[in-house]
Amino acid sequence: MRRLALAALLLLTACSPSGCGQEPGSPQTADTNPEAEPLPGDPDPTPAEPETPPAPEPVSWPHEPGGGLYPGSGTGATDATLWAAGIRFPMEAGPAYANSQVYGYGGFAAPGPGSQCDVRNYSYPWRDNFCETRSWTNGMCPAGKGHQGQDIRPATCEKKVHWVVAAENGRITSIGSYTVTLLGDSGRIYRYLHMDMAGVNALFPNAASRNVTRGQHLGKVSADFGGNATTTHLHFEIKAPVTSGGGATVMFVPTYSSLIDSYGRMLNGAA
Ligand SMILES: [Zn+2]
Numbered sequence: 001m002r003r004l005a006l007a008a009l010l011l012l013t014a015c016s017p018s019g020c021g022q023e024p025g026s027p028q029t030a031d032t033n034p035e036a037e038p039l040p041g042d043p044d045p046t047p048a049e050p051e052t053p054p055a056p057e058p059v060s061w062p063h064e065p066g067g068g069l070y071p072g073s074g075t076g077a078t079d080a081t082l083w084a085a086g087i088r089f090p091m092e093a094g095p096a097y098a099n100s101q102v103y104g105y106g107g108f109a110a111p112g113p114g115s116q117c118d119v120r121n122y123s124y125p126w127r128d129n130f131c132e133t134r135s136w137t138n139g140m141c142p143a144g145k146g147h148q149g150q151d152i153r154p155a156t157c158e159k160k161v162h163w164v165v166a167a168e169n170g171r172i173t174s175i176g177s178y179t180v181t182l183l184g185d186s187g188r189i190y191r192y193l194h195m196d197m198a199g200v201n202a203l204f205p206n207a208a209s210r211n212v213t214r215g216q217h218l219g220k221v222s223a224d225f226g227g228n229a230t231t232t233h234l235h236f237e238i239k240a241p242v243t244s245g246g247g248a249t250v251m252f253v254p255t256y257s258s259l260i261d262s263y264g265r266m267l268n269g270a271a
Pocket of ligand 1: 147149150151235236
């Protein structure tokens with residue numbers, strides 16, 4: 001009986017309610033004690049390199065190359081100049097879809113049955129449509145004529161929802177029946193077509209209101225076309241001084257590369 005009691009006492013000494021073994025807070029051996037003094041001749045302890053989180057992958061989106069028009073819709077511009085580096089993407093938010101209205105679903109030369117609001121029009125990849133077949137003069141197009149800007153659908157097919165914004169600081173010089181013209185401080189001219197023009201006129205009722213800053217609301221994407229209707233989209237143009245033969249002419253320039261540049265910045269939080 002006495003022997004059993006002794007064994008029980010030994011067991012109680014070795015084990016606590018939290019388990020058997022070394023008690024928390026019991027002294028460490030000198031080898032593992034972080035507070036231990038370095039021995040003479042020991043090299044200085046080198047602090048561990050702080051962990052640097054890997055840089056996030058830039059956000060990208062599928063887009064066809066500049067000049068790569070929809071097959072059968074014309075011959076694209078060969079000029080790849082970034083004509084308007086640093087502009088604000090002309091819609092306040094993405095996603096947005098640069099593509100063709102005429103050669104997209106619901107257009108006059110659609111690839112098949114479908115409405116303008118077809119989900120296939122509201123999807124990537126982007127596609128250039130500067131120089132798409134038109135009768136308008138365009139010195140940058142191989143044919144000497146063609147579409148003078150880029151068509152961009154907003155995130156959804158709804159009218160009067162998606163804000164259009166100023167590409168740079170400047171002044172609105174004209175508000176027509178479906179066109180807003182912005183003269184940027186850079187000297188470039190931007191034209192925005194097919195916004196909700198009643199809304200535009202409400203925002204800019206007089207000359208004093210027409211100085212704008214980069215990113216400022218200009219109006220909302222709609223389908224205004226001077227009494228006719230078009231699809232829900234923004235037609236965006238850039239005119240810039242182009243030097244040729246010793247003189248400079250302000251003319252329509254390829255738009256797509258500047259839109260890729262600005263959309264990429266916007267997607268990555270640096271609009
Ligand atoms: Zn257009």
